[in-house]
Amino acid sequence: MAKILVTGGTGLVGRRLTALLTEKNHEVRILSRNPKNKNEFKWDFSKGSLDDKAIENIDYIIHLAGAGIAEKRWTKERKEVIVNSRVATANLIFDKIKSQNIPLKGFISASGSNYYGAQTTAKVFKESDAVGTDFLGQVCLRWEAAANQFKDLNIPVTILRTGVVLSKTGGALEKMRTPIVSPLGSGNQYLAWIHIDDLCNLYIKAVEEDFEGVYNTVSPESHTNRTFSKTLAKAIKRPYLPIAVPGFLLKLVFGELAIILLEGSRLSSGKIEKKGFVFKYIELKRALESL
Template identity: 35%
Template sequence: MRVLITGATGLIGQEIVKHCHEQNIAVNYLTTSKSKIENTENYHGFFWNPSTKDIDKNCFNGVDAIINLAGASISKRWTADYKKVILSSRIEGTQLLIDSLKGETHSINQVVSASAIGVYPDSLIHYYDETFNDFDDSFLAEVVKAWELSVDGFSQLGITVSKVRIGLVLSNKGGALQEMVKPIKLGLGAPFGSGKQWQSWIHLNDLARVFLYVLKHKLPGVYNGVAPNPVTNTELTKTIAKVLDKPLLLPNIPRFAMKLVLGEMHTLLFDSQRVSSKKIEDKGFEFVDYHLQSALQDLLANN
C-alpha cells in the first residue's frame, strides 16, 4: 500500500509517517520546501505550492489513498491577514489535489482529512458526537466548516471521504503540551479562567493510530480524534503539575489578561468542548491511552 500525505513534516504528519513505515505502508509526501524532498524506497517527496497551483503530479503514482493534513498553524496571533492564511492554506491545498486528479488515471480510492473539534460550540454542558451539526459561528468553526466542505469535493471523483476532527494533541515533540509545561516547571502554572472548560485531548500516538485505522478499514464519514476521557482545564493543569512534581501556587489566569496577550486566539485556551470518541470505538478501535495521568507520565517521563 502507498499513501500520499500532505503536511507530512509537521508534528502529526511525522507520527503518521512513522506508523505507516512500521506497517509497511510506503509514503509519498508533498512539501512546499524543496530542501525537504527526500527519495528513499518507502518515502518519496514531491514539490507543491497551493497558492500558485503548482504540483508535481508524479506524487499520485501508485497511491491508494491520501492523508490530508496540510494547513497553516493556528498557534500564531490571528491578525486579519493571518486569518486569511489559515483559511486559504486549507482550502487551496485541498482544491489543488482535487483539480489535479480530475481527468487523471489514478488508483486513489480514499482520502482521510484532518479537521478539528473547534467546529463544536463553546459549552460546559454539551457532550458532542459526530451527529451534532448546529455548529459554532466562531472563526475556528468557520475554518473547519469550509475545510470539510472542500474535502467533500473528493466524493465527486468517486473517492471515499473520511474526516478526523482532532482535539488537543498531547506530544513530547512539540505542540500545546510543551507550552503548558514551561510555566508549570517554573512554578508559574495556573488554570485559565474558571478552569471548568472541557479539554478533549488525545495522545499523539493514538491520533496517528486513528488515522490509519480509518484508512485501513475504509471508514467513511466523520470521526472525532479524541481520547475517551475529556478533562477540565483545572484537571489538566493539576495533572501536569502532579506528573512533574511541581506546585501550583498562582491564582487562575483571568480571561482578559490572555486576551490582551493573544488577541482573538485566546479562545483556544478558554473555549470548552467535551467531545465523544464513542463512534470510532464502536468501529473496533482501541485506545492505548485512555486516561490523562498515564498519558502524561508516558510523555513527560524525562522532564
C-alpha cells in the same frame, strides 16, 4: 502495502504518522514546499503547482496540512492563511486527482474539535451536532467541505475532528510545561485531548480498514482546564498554582485567539469506539507519563 501521500508530513502529527506507516511497510510520499528527501515532492498551493509524480499510482491521501491555529495572533491576514492552508491545498489536490482521473481508495482529512464552536456547555457533542458559527467553526466547515468534494469522484472520505494532540516534542504540551502550572480563565472550560500515537493509529485504521465518515478523535476521558493542569503538574513534577491566569490578560496578550484557551466543550468518542478502535491512552495521567 499501500501507497500513501501525506500533506503536512513534516509537521508534528505528520512526522510520527510517517514513521508508523513506514514501520507497517506502507510507502509514504510527502508534499513539501522545500523537498529534501527522495520521498518528498514539491508543491505550492499559492501557485497551483503540484509535482505529478507525487500522485502517480497513489492509493490514499492523508490531508494534514494547515497553518498552526495558535501560533500567531488572528489578524485578517493570519485568518486567511489558516483557511487557505487547509482549503486551497485540498482544492489543489482535488483538481489534480480529477484531471488525471486517479482512482483513489480514500481521502482522509484532519479537521478540528472546534467544529462545534468555542463554547463551554454541559453538552457532549456528537458528530451529528451543528457546526459553530464562530471563526474556527467556519474554518472547519470549509475544511470539511473541501474534503467532501472527493465524494463527487466516488472516492471514500474520512474526516477526523481532532482535539489537542499530546506529543513528547512540540505542540501544545511543550507550551504547557511552564515552571508553575496554573489554570486559565475560569478553569471550567473543557480541553479535548488525544495522545499522538492514538491519533496516528486512527489514521492507520482509516487506511487499512477502509472506514469512512466523520469521527471525533478525542480521548474518552474528559478534563476541564483545571483538572488537566493539576494532572500535568503532577506528571512533570512542577508546582500547581490554583490561582488562574485572568481571562482579560489572555485576551490582551493573544487577542481573539484567546477564545480557544478560555472556552472548550466535551466531545463524544463513542462513534469511533463503536468502529472497534481501542484507545491505548484513555487516562490523561498515563498519557502524560508516557510522554
